[in-house]
Amino acid sequence: MALIVKKFGGSSVATPEKIFNIVDRVLNEKKENDQIVIVVSAMGDTTDELVSLAKQITSKPYGREMDRLLSTGEQVTIALMAMAFTERGHQAISMTGPQAGIQSSAAYGKARILDVFPERVFSALQAGNIVIVAGFQGIVENGDIATLGRGGSDTTAVALAGAMKADVCEIFTDVEGVYSTDPRIASDAVKLQEITYGEMLEMARLGAGVMQPRAVEMGSRYGVPIHVRSTFSTNQGTIIREEYTVESNKRVITGVADDINAAKVSLVGVENKPGVAATVFKALADKNIDVDMIVQSIRSTDDAVTDIIFTILCDDVPLAREILDKLHETIKMESINIDENMAKVSIVGAGMLGQPGVAAQMFGILGEEGINIEIISTSEISITCLVAENRVKDAVRLIHEKLFLGERG
Amino acid sequence: MALIVKKFGGSSVATPEKIFNIVDRVLNEKKENDQIVIVVSAMGDTTDELVSLAKQITSKPYGREMDRLLSTGEQVTIALMAMAFTERGHQAISMTGPQAGIQSSAAYGKARILDVFPERVFSALQAGNIVIVAGFQGIVENGDIATLGRGGSDTTAVALAGAMKADVCEIFTDVEGVYSTDPRIASDAVKLQEITYGEMLEMARLGAGVMQPRAVEMGSRYGVPIHVRSTFSTNQGTIIREEYTVESNKRVITGVADDINAAKVSLVGVENKPGVAATVFKALADKNIDVDMIVQSIRSTDDAVTDIIFTILCDDVPLAREILDKLHETIKMESINIDENMAKVSIVGAGMLGQPGVAAQMFGILGEEGINIEIISTSEISITCLVAENRVKDAVRLIHEKLFLGERG
Numbered sequence: 123m124a125l126i127v128k129k130f131g132g133s134s135v136a137t138p139e140k141i142f143n144i145v146d147r148v149l150n151e152k153k154e155n156d157q158i159v160i161v162v163s164a165m166g167d168t169t170d171e172l173v174s175l176a177k178q179i180t181s182k183p184y185g186r187e188m189d190r191l192l193s194t195g196e197q198v199t200i201a202l203m204a205m206a207f208t209e210r211g212h213q214a215i216s217m218t219g220p221q222a223g224i225q226s227s228a229a230y231g232k233a234r235i236l237d238v239f240p241e242r243v244f245s246a247l248q249a250g251n252i253v254i255v256a257g258f259q260g261i262v263e264n265g266d267i268a269t270l271g272r273g274g275s276d277t278t279a280v281a282l283a284g285a286m287k288a289d290v291c292e293i294f295t296d297v298e299g300v301y302s303t304d305p306r307i308a309s310d311a312v313k314l315q316e317i318t319y320g321e322m323l324e325m326a327r328l329g330a331g332v333m334q335p336r337a338v339e340m341g342s343r344y345g346v347p348i349h350v351r352s353t354f355s356t357n358q359g360t361i362i363r364e365e366y367t368v369e370s371n372k373r374v375i376t377g378v379a380d381d382i383n384a385a386k387v388s389l390v391g392v393e394n395k396p397g398v399a400a401t402v403f404k405a406l407a408d409k410n411i412d413v414d415m416i417v418q419s420i421r422s423t424d425d426a427v428t429d430i431i432f433t434i435l436c437d438d439v440p441l442a443r444e445i446l447d448k449l450h451e452t453i454k455m456e457s458i459n460i461d462e463n464m465a466k467v468s469i470v471g472a473g474m475l476g477q478p479g480v481a482a483q484m485f486g487i488l489g490e491e492g493i494n495i496e497i498i499s500t501s502e503i504s505i506t507c508l509v510a511e512n513r514v515k516d517a518v519r520l521i522h523e524k525l526f527l528g529e530r531g
Numbered sequence: 532m533a534l535i536v537k538k539f540g541g542s543s544v545a546t547p548e549k550i551f552n553i554v555d556r557v558l559n560e561k562k563e564n565d566q567i568v569i570v571v572s573a574m575g576d577t578t579d580e581l582v583s584l585a586k587q588i589t590s591k592p593y594g595r596e597m598d599r600l601l602s603t604g605e606q607v608t609i610a611l612m613a614m615a616f617t618e619r620g621h622q623a624i625s626m627t628g629p630q631a632g633i634q635s636s637a638a639y640g641k642a643r644i645l646d647v648f649p650e651r652v653f654s655a656l657q658a659g660n661i662v663i664v665a666g667f668q669g670i671v672e673n674g675d676i677a678t679l680g681r682g683g684s685d686t687t688a689v690a691l692a693g694a695m696k697a698d699v700c701e702i703f704t705d706v707e708g709v710y711s712t713d714p715r716i717a718s719d720a721v722k723l724q725e726i727t728y729g730e731m732l733e734m735a736r737l738g739a740g741v742m743q744p745r746a747v748e749m750g751s752r753y754g755v756p757i758h759v760r761s762t763f764s765t766n767q768g769t770i771i772r773e774e775y776t777v778e779s780n781k782r783v784i785t786g787v788a789d790d791i792n793a794a795k796v797s798l799v800g801v802e803n804k805p806g807v808a809a810t811v812f813k814a815l816a817d818k819n820i821d822v823d824m825i826v827q828s829i830r831s832t833d834d835a836v837t838d839i840i841f842t843i844l845c846d847d848v849p850l851a852r853e854i855l856d857k858l859h860e861t862i863k864m865e866s867i868n869i870d871e872n873m874a875k876v877s878i879v880g881a882g883m884l885g886q887p888g889v890a891a892q893m894f895g896i897l898g899e900e901g902i903n904i905e906i907i908s909t910s911e912i913s914i915t916c917l918v919a920e921n922r923v924k925d926a927v928r929l930i931h932e933k934l935f936l937g938e939r940g
Contacts, residue, residue: 138584138587138588141588142588172607175547175607175611176610176611176614178547179547179550179551179611179614179615179618180614180615180617180618182614182617182618186624187610187611187613187614187617187624187625188610188614190606190609190613190625191606191607191610191611191614193606194603194606194607194610197599197600197602197603197606198581198584198600198603200599201585201596201597201599201600202584202585202588202596202600204596204599205585205588205589205591205596205597206588206589208591208596209588209589209591215595216596216599221674221675242674265630265651266630
């Protein structure tokens with residue numbers, strides 16, 4: 123007997139027919155005494171359609187009412203799926219996020235799950251039901267509904283699985299699992315059998331899009347294994363967990379990630395006095411602009427000026443330019459240069475700890491190919507290089523081939 | 532300062548544009564310190580579309596999951612309308628039925644409002660909001676949502692108005708108010724200024740479709756005036772209340788109603804022994820068949836047989852025929868005749884009490900025109916005659932002209 127939480131996204135429940143496909147699959151895979159909780163998203167394009175309705179009303183920012191509106195999509199799916207299980211002869215019951223005990227912050231549109239009280243889910247399972255829970259939503263302390271933001275249904279599933287001490291949380295997706303790198307860039311990418319929460323988080327942060335970081339964090343917090351697998355096949359996918367269970371799955375490098383949504387900002391010849399960097403980064407942070415890969419280089423110790431270089435998301439460039447131009451009025455600097463044609467290439471792997479040679483190998487591979495490294499940043503389990511956007515795919519392919527595949531061969 | 536509850540149906544909120552029309556109208560009519568609560572239905576054909584989705588999943592009867600599904604329609608409307616008020620610069624907040632404190636029975640699909648705890652609505656009003664409440668839904672004791680069945684949004688509005696001791700509950704509709712008879716039948720029908728709850732209930736029971744009886748009952752229970760008025764004009768409509776406030780509005784006859792959904796059932800030559808009638812009517816009641824206008828005529832005191840005649844809804848004829856044929860196996864009777872080409876014409880008016888001449892006038896008018904009366908039934912404030920369906924419009928026109936208009940002239 124196992125307690126399993128399964129999450130299906132919007133495209134896999136887009137029509138009544140597809141809902142029946144999921145229902146039949148779940149019933150086929152279910153062992154006799156398994157307890158099954160299913161977390162679902164809104165059907166197909168429902169959320170986009172609701173957003174478009176709201177845009178016909180107002181251009182004001184999202185808030186409480188938008189969350190009320192969007193949360194109806196998942197309520198439709200859970201009701202229909204419960205009906206479909208009943209139609210197939212299996213007892214089932216639907217629950218909204220609030221009914222399943224998902225308590226969230228009041229940050230409408232991007233609420234965080236604060237706690238989960240799944241008592242009602244347990245009772246329904248014990249009464250013999252398959253329980254279908256609306257993803258992407260939680261209840262705020264004041265009784266209002268809030269949505270969890272991007273990838274919210276993944277987070278719901280993992281949090282629920284964690285709070286219920288489920289044996290596994292299965293995230294069904296349109297790919298077969300987590301790959302060593304993007305298979306669209308490197309056709310020799312390998313599906314990983316296992317990956318640790320830490321590595322998965324680092325992969326996600328550095329551009330690998332399979333799992334939302336919040337869901338992985340939730341898995342890490344509760345220690346529940348996350349099985350990323352395909353909606354379209356019954357193949358084993360990738361298990362995200364605390365530690366490797368099979369020695370041979372453990373490698374120096376777990377994966378190679380890339381992210382083309384990076385712009386390099388150079389503040390050249392900034393007056394070198396205390397507080398200048400703080401002023402710059404506070405102004406950007408106040409407008410929610412994420413800053414990464416910061417380098418401050420002092421030209422010489424007695425020089426009165428310095429260069430501050432960092433990366434931001436390309437999406438944030440217009441706003442950042444506005445803020446920096448404004449700062450330029452009060453902070454002396456020679457020039458502000460923003461280059462959007464940049465990309466990050468990263469290697470991730472818990473095994474790199476204490477293996478300093480890996481960084482040198484990575485820089486060497488890029489150097490041999492004439493790919494210039496603009497900035498380097500490192501974490502305990504990753505190394506990232508900023509390179510020209512038009513060379514990043516070459517960089518991914520080469521690093522993957524020589525470091526990931528080379529290591530295995 | 533007044534506290535007003537306004538209810539708008541699905542066709543008046545079918546598009547974002549129509550929602551803005553309602554919002555602008557409400558803001559135009561609002562006096563400075565008025566407190567406004569708006570109850571809305573699902574947009575346009577939303578409910579039908581949701582039902583059609585469910586039908587693609589299952590043909591099983593409606594239940595908890597169907598109510599979950601249908602209740603999303605109103606949640607979409609309230610969110611969009613709250614956004615629209617905010618867009619127009621007025622503070623507004625949406626509430627589901629449960630949030631507005633509408634507690635209902637667990638009879639999914641046709642739940643009854645058991646109680647209303649509008650504390651949250653009061654707080655929101657006091658904070659300066661227009662409050663928009665989802666009609667047609669309540670919360671069951673177990674925390675599930677249930678829908679109220681036909682006309683449910685009217686019932687929500689009146690119950691809320693009653694519990695909040697609102698000054699008036701305005702029901703916006705596609706007609707100008709309650710008429711003395713159906714204007715499509717009698718072009719000289721008159722819009723009533725006032726009508727009592729009792730008369731309105733009797734009109735509804737006897738075929739006048741403007742207001743659902745449950746909503747009128749709710750108004751009567753709480754003593755809240757209901758103003759039935761047009762979505763398309765700002766004219767005064769009809770006020771439904773306990774007693775007439777203007778002497779000249781009080782008449783012997785308030786209105787003439789008709790109902791063509793009536794079939795006459797005749798059980799001819801039934802063995803005349805105790806318990807037979809009870810057996811027949813219990814069998815019909817067990818299958819939820821409403822029986823009306825019962826006449827039992829004993830041919831002569833020492834006769835061994837009797838005739839039992841009554842009316843049912845035309846919709847129930849097939850089921851009734853099945854039940855009666857089955858009873859015929861155990862109860863001796865000469866024949867069972869069912870005539871679906873029947874209709875009821877009724878006069879309603881609290882003023883008829885103690886005016887026995889009115890009945891005679893009604894029968895006289897029908898007799899003069901050669902319209903045969905098959906059955907007569909009376910209540911304290913109504914007289915109903917069963918006539919041939921192809922003569923009922925004539926009957927309505929004549930009775931309305933001679934008794935309603937004649938009385939006024």
